[in-house]
Amino acid sequence: MARLLLQLLALQFIFIATVFGLFGSSNKLKGATKYQLQQKVLTLGSSYTIKDDHDKPLYKVGFKQLGLGKHLQLTDVSGAQEFYSIKHVINPLGLAKYEIRSNNQVIAEVNRKINIIGGKKFSVKSKHGTFKIEGNFRSREFKIKNGHHLVATVSKKFFAVGDKYGVQIEQGQDVPFILSLAIVIDEVAHG
Template sequence: MPRRLGRRGAAPVARRPLAAAAATGAVVGAATSGGRRGGAGPGGRRYQMRQRMFALGDDFYITDEHGNRAFKIDGKVLRVRSTLKFETPDGQELYKIQEKIARIRDSMTIERPDGSAAAKVHNALITPLRDRWTIDVPGGADMSTKGNIVNHEYRISQGGAVVATVSRKWFRVRDTYGVEIAAGQDDALLLAITVVIDMMAHQGR
C-alpha cells in the first residue's frame, strides 16, 4: 500500500480528506470570486488558485468551493526574503517555499517550519506538448505528474493513484485554475506542490 501524505488533523487547516476540490482564491481584503463550474468528486474538495501568485507580493487566501478560507499564503515575506509561506487562516505556518531557487535550478524543495524537507519537485522532461515532473516525498511514496503543465491541465499521482487533479475548466475567473485533491491527503502540501510547479514552469516566460 502506498503511504498517504497525511490525514486531516483537528486544526482549522483544510487538511482533511481534503481534496483541493473546489476552492476560490482571493487577495486578502477582497471579496471571493464566483464563477464555479460543477462540484468536487466524492470525498474531495476543490480550491481555486491564482496563476503566478508568487508574483503578486500580497497576502492571498485559498478558499474552498463554499468560499471558506482554507489556507493563507503570506506574500509579504516574498518581498523581503524571497519566500512564500503557506499558513492556516489564522497564521500558523505549515510549509514554505524559497522563490529564488526556482529560477536557478531544475528542482525545488518545499520545507516544513523546522526547515526539514516535505517534498522536492523535479522537472524531469519538457516537450512542446507535455511536461513531466517528479516529486520526491521523504519517508513516503514519490509522486509524478501527467498532462499539460503550462496550461494547468494535469494530474498528480502517487503509488498508481491520482491524488490531485489540476484544471482551468472548473472556474470562469480569469488567470485562475482549480485543484481537486483526493480524500485523505495533505491538501496544504499538494497545493504547495502545484504552486512550485507553476513557478518553475513559467520562469522566463
C-alpha cells in the same frame, strides 16, 4: 449475415465498455474535496488565497523572506500557523527545482523532468512518498499521482477569468502538501 454483424457490434461495444471501465477508474478521485487556488493580481510577487468549494478562505500563501530565489509560505488564513514553505532553488540548467519545507526541514524536492514529446512532468520525492505531476501548461490541466494512484487534479478549465485553479484532492491526503504542489505548478507556469 446481419446476425453476425450484430454480434460483432455487440462484442465491440462490450470490449469498449470493458476497456473504459478498467482504465477510466484509475483517473477518478475517490471522495475528493475541491479547493480554489487564486493568485492575487495586484501584489508584489506571488500571493494566493485558497478557498473551499463554499468560497470560504482556508489558507493563504505569501512571501516568507526575500533573497536568492522565491521563498513562499503556506499558512492558515490568519497567518499564525505555517504548514509548509516553498523555496525555489536556483538551478544552473534552468530547470525548475523547488523544495517544500516544514520547520526548516526539507520534506520534499520537486524537479522538472525534461520531456521532449510535450507536456510537462515533475518528479517529487518526499516524506509522503514519490509523486509524479504530469500535465499541460497551455491548457493548465495537471494530474498528481503517487505511484500510479491519482491523488489530485489541478485544473484551470472551470475558471476563464483571472489566475484561478480548481484543485481536487483525494480524501486522506495531506491537503496543505498537495496544495503546495499546486502552487509549484503555478509558479513554474509564470516563471
